[in-house]
Amino acid sequence: MSRLPEEVLIDILSRLPVKPLLRFRCVSTPWRDLIDSTDFVKLHLNRSIETKTNLSLILRDDNRLFSVEFDSLDDAVDAVHLDHHPLWCQEYGTEVWGSCNGLIFMSNALDTLVLWNPSTRKSRRLPYAPIEFQNLSRYYESRIYGFGCDSSNHDYKVVRIVVLKGIGNYSFDYEVKVYSMNSNSWHRAKKFPYYQLKRISGVLASGSLHWVVTPEPDVDKGGSIVAFDLGSEDYQLVPQPEYSDTNFHLNVESFGGCLSLLCNYYSSRVDIWVMNDYGVKESWAKLFSLPQFSVIRSFQYVRPVAYSKCGGKVLLEREARRLTWYDLKLKTVRNVRIRGLRELLQVEMVVGSLVPINNVGESDAKKQQEQEEKNMDDFLSKGFKLVL
Numbered sequence: 001m002s003r004l005p006e007e008v009l010i011d012i013l014s015r016l017p018v019k020p021l022l023r024f025r026c027v028s029t030p031w032r033d034l035i036d037s038t039d040f041v042k043l044h045l046n047r048s049i050e051t052k053t054n055l056s057l058i059l060r061d062d063n064r065l066f067s068v069e070f071d072s073l074d075d076a077v078d079a080v081h082l083d084h085h086p087l088w089c090q091e092y093g094t095e096v097w098g099s100c101n102g103l104i105f106m107s108n109a110l111d112t113l114v115l116w117n118p119s120t121r122k123s124r125r126l127p128y129a130p131i132e133f134q135n136l137s138r139y140y141e142s143r144i145y146g147f148g149c150d151s152s153n154h155d156y157k158v159v160r161i162v163v164l165k166g167i168g169n170y171s172f173d174y175e176v177k178v179y180s181m182n183s184n185s186w187h188r189a190k191k192f193p194y195y196q197l198k199r200i201s202g203v204l205a206s207g208s209l210h211w212v213v214t215p216e217p218d219v220d221k222g223g224s225i226v227a228f229d230l231g232s233e234d235y236q237l238v239p240q241p242e243y244s245d246t247n248f249h250l251n252v253e254s255f256g257g258c259l260s261l262l263c264n265y266y267s268s269r270v271d272i273w274v275m276n277d278y279g280v281k282e283s284w285a286k287l288f289s290l291p292q293f294s295v296i297r298s299f300q301y302v303r304p305v306a307y308s309k310c311g312g313k314v315l316l317e318r319e320a321r322r323l324t325w326y327d328l329k330l331k332t333v334r335n336v337r338i339r340g341l342r343e344l345l346q347v348e349m350v351v352g353s354l355v356p357i358n359n360v361g362e363s364d365a366k367k368q369q370e371q372e373e374k375n376m377d378d379f380l381s382k383g384f385k386l387v388l
Contacts, residue, residue, distance in 0.1 A: 010034070014044045017054050018119035018352040041354045045101055049257075052309050054352035058082075058104065058118070061341045063093035067118065068338060070306065070349070073315065073323070079340040086114050086123040096346055097201045098147040102353025105147035105158055113158065115147075115181065119352040129177050129186040131162050139164035139173070146202020146209035152231035156181040159202060159209055159228060161192060172196065178233060181357075189233050194226050203252045205259035206278035207231060210238065210252045223250045225261075241273055241284035255304045260287070262303055268292055270302055288314075288328060306349050317347050 004012075013021060013035065021044070025032040034040055048054040055070035059079060065088075066079035085106070087094045092109040099105070104116045113126040131141070144161040158179040165172055174192035179185070194213040202209030208227040225238040238259065248263040248271075261273040261284075269291045277283035290302060305315040308325070315336075316324045321344045323336040338344065 010040065010043070014040065014047050015053075018354060021354065022120065035354065036356075041356070045351070045353045045355065048351050048353065052307075055306070056350050056352065057305075058096060058099070058348040058350050059338065059341060059344060060094065060096055060346035060348075061343055062345065063089070065094060065096070066338075066341060071309070073325075073336050075334070076337040076339060079338050081340070082118065084121060085118065086116055086125070087112060096348050097145040098204060099348050099350045100148050100156065100204055102351050102355050103147075103156060103357065104348070104350060105145065107145070111143075113179075115156070115158075115357055117353065117355060117357055118350065120354065120356075122357045124181070124184075124357045126158065126179055127184065127186065129160065129179070131175060132188075133162070133164060133173070133175055139166055144197060144200055144202070144211075146204070146211075146228070148202075148204040148207070148209055148230050150230040151207055153182070157230050159189070159230075160186075161197070163197060190235065193235055194224070198223055198251075202228070203254050203259070205254045205257070205275075210259060212250055212252055222246060222248075225250075225252055238275075238279070239281035241281070241286075251303075253303050255287075256307055260304065264301075266300075272304055288326075290326070305347055321345070323347065 013024070016024075021035050025035050057068050057070060057073075059066040059068065065082040065085055067082055068077050068079050082088075085094070087106055087108045089108065095107050097105045097107065102117055102119055104118060106114050106116060114123055115126065116123040133139075142163045142165075144163060146159040146161075148157065149155070150157050160177045160179070162175040162177075163172065164174065172195065176189040176192050177186045178189045180187070196214045198212040198214060202211055204210075208229045210225055210227050212223045213226050214223045225240065227236050227238050228234075229236070240261070243263070245265070248265045251262040251264070253260045253262060255272075255274060259275040259278060261271075261275075263271040263273070265271070269289050271289045272287045273284050274287050275284050287304075300319060302316055302318050305317050305323070307314060312328055314326045314328060316326050316333075318324055323338065323344070325334045325336065327333070
């Protein structure tokens with residue numbers, strides 16, 4: 001291998017999964033330096049995305065996480081329990097908020113926030129970010145997160161939106177903070193300029209996080225799509241397609257690298273739209289419709305997860321409990337049986353990558369541990385109050 005030209009060696013290595021590449025780092029110092037280099041990490045990641053290789057699904061079952069290889073999805077597949085993830089605990093569930101370039105953003109009931117690369121098994125716990133809001137006791141508090149890559153600044157960012165709803169009225173307020181992996185710190189962002197958020201986790205597409213917002217509380221149908229640009233940290237509304245019927249429940253997803261819309265006409269059908277040229281209204285195209293009681297039996301929830309390698313099928317998540325292949329041409333379905341799960345609660349597509357997560361300093365780690373201990377005390381005290 002040492003006699004191969006360097007460009008040939010790089011081309012061969014860039015086509016391999018992460019696991020053998022981590023072993024090959026031990027071959028020699030030059031190989032380690034090559035595999036760890038920024039240029040090689042980018043080349044390997046881009047090739048995996050372009051060729052749809054090194055893909056896996058992260059599955060959540062209550063407080064457990066599992067993994068299955070995307071290429072192995074057939075009639076039945078065995079799920080691999082990920083008992084090595086950084087938030088693994090029998091007592092506290094784990095929430096997966098999103099993935100980007102092989103990194104996963106997660107949290108648990110103690111509000112511990114983690115970035116994790118499951119391929120390299122490296123992780124980073126985010127520093128504590130207090131809620132800086134007066135008269136907090138007057139509001140119900142909920143937290144919404146989003147995660148993605150700021151390519152303009154070569155950074156990864158977490159967005160936290162604290163939603164404060166007035167007790168006994170419909171008043172709302174928001175606090176928005178952004179975490180930067182480059183600086184390992186949080187900063188305040190511009191105040192959220194819209195009213196009611198309809199979904200929890202931000203949907204990443206074209207360098208922005210997306211949510212559905214409504215002008216009034218408790219409005220179930222329609223809505224606008226707001227985007228938060230991870231580079232400029234500005235908000236904007238995304239144009240929607242021209243609908244022939246607007247009597248549907250709207251949701252946003254990321255599908256095939258594009259922003260997509262799910263228009264759920266309850267008891268009738270679900271239309272799935274894709275924005276082929278981001279920001280251009282005319283680029284919206286209806287990918288397909290799923291009629292109720294026809295191709296699939298009655299359903300309340302369905303979302304596209306990924307195209308098959310050939311592009312002729314779409315993997316669907318149904319009712320947050322089942323995976324199904326849908327043939328776009330034949331309009332037929334085939335269920336995927338995953339062994340080892342008690343109940344499928346969440347599905348996240350992840351690409352295997354070498355993207356690094358640098359460790360924080362000792363002083364920062366100590367501060368995080370102290371805050372987590374405080375969060376544990378607060379969590380337990382609330383629990384005892386509920387029991388009493």
